[in-house]
Amino acid sequence: MKQTAKRAYGVVLASALALGSLTAATTATAKEFRLGLITPPPHTWTKAAKAFGDELKEASGGKHSVAVFPSRQLGNEAQMIQMLQSGSLDMAFLTIAEVSNRVPDFGAFYAPYLAKDIQSAARILRSDAAKDLLKTLPKKVGVVGVGYGMAGLRQIVSRDEVSSADDLKGKKLRITPFEPIKDFYNAVGVAPTPMPLPAVYDALANGQVDAIDMDVELIIKLKYYDHAKTIVESNHMMFPMVGLVSAKVWKNLSKEERAQISDLMGKHLDGVINTYTELEGPWLAKMNALDVKVIKAGPAFFTSAIADWEKIWGDKAPALKKLREAAQ
Known part of the structure; x- marks a missing residue:
């Protein structure tokens, strides 16, 4: 774990130096950092954010703390990135979705079946190829990427009976709003429908959407199966998360503070990856034990x-080749 954190810290420092001004001496002051997420309180990402804040407070002797704002309390991911850029938000755990909207090379993470299984997804996110992408964020987005986490592989939950991809054609299917997944589902023939997480349960219940693209953790924890006749266990796409710090905030931190934050945040981000590699199997077992039709689907399904x-x-995200090599 310590070696992982040190590697994450090295990536952060290399990214930060790209900003030029970050090498200037700074005066450390006590601060309560604000960290935003879109996930609800029970979600693994939110729990990791709170654990990071608790440990930072203890390690800094109470000098620094973290106020965690889950469930889009501070806005959607696009809004939170803008806040990070302006320095009005200190930190965030965000899906790579919004980052890929600004740096298309990150769209490579969403290649269908890039990850063969959850362990493969973990290898990809811990690879040098993935870390190299973080180095581009200060100049391109105005944020410092500390490291990666993830959610489980993606499944499809449908209100109607599904036996083939043809049964999904023309259906309204909820997605996270970003281009790589929208392009995938457009190719499948569905109507990709962006929708924030808090609205998904009711939308599936009342027929506002016909199906949803979702990880197995939330299928179980938020009971999306309540309104489903079919779950397609496809594992068709990994769903990475990235821990970010505002570059404007970062440059005002001392060297010691940067090391402490990157070390502890990196530790808890890596812990998220560990959580999913350990629990994805049990969650899938629970999903298959539900009183809902579950069909298995591989690449041929699509x-x-x-x-x-x-x-x-293929051309928009040239990092795809190196990520594929890392998945092996």
């Missing part, structure tokens, strides 16, 4: 959609 996605993103 017919030509995967090749269509590759035509769009």
Whole structure:
């Protein structure tokens, strides 16, 4: 764990130096950092954020603390990135979705079946290829990337009976609003429908959407299966998260503070990866034990959609080749 944290710290320092001004001496002051997320309180990401804050407070002798704002309390991810850029938000645990909207190379993480299983997803996120992408964030987005976490692989929950991808065509399917997943589902033939997490349960219940793209943790914890006739266990896409610090906030931290924050945040981000590698299997077992039809689906289920996605993103996300190598 310590070696992982040290590697994460090295990535952060290399990224920070790209800002130029970050090497200037700074005066350390006590601060309560604000950290935003879109996930609800029971979610693994939110728990990790709170654990990071608790440990930072203890390690700093009470000098620094972290106020965690889950469930989009501070806005959606696009708004939180803007707040990070302005320095009005200190930190965030965000899906890579919004980052990929600004740096298309991050879209490579969403290649269908890039990760063969949850262990493969972990290898990708811990790879040098993934860490190299973090180094581009200070200049391109105005944020410092500390490290990666993830959610489980993606599944499809449908209000209706599903036996093939044809049964999904024309259906309104809830997605996280970002281009790589939208392009994938457009290729499948559904109507991708962006929707924030807090609205998903009711939307599935009242038919505002016909299906949802979701990780197994939230399928179980938020009981999306209550309004489903079919769950497609497809594991078709990994869903990474990135821990970010505002570059404007970062440059005003001392060297020691940067080391402490990156070390502890990196530790808890890596702990998120460990959590999913350990619990994905048990969660899938629970999902398969539900009183809901569960069908298994592999790449062939999506017919030509995967090749269509590759035509769009192969050139837009050149990091894809190196990430594929890391997945092996």
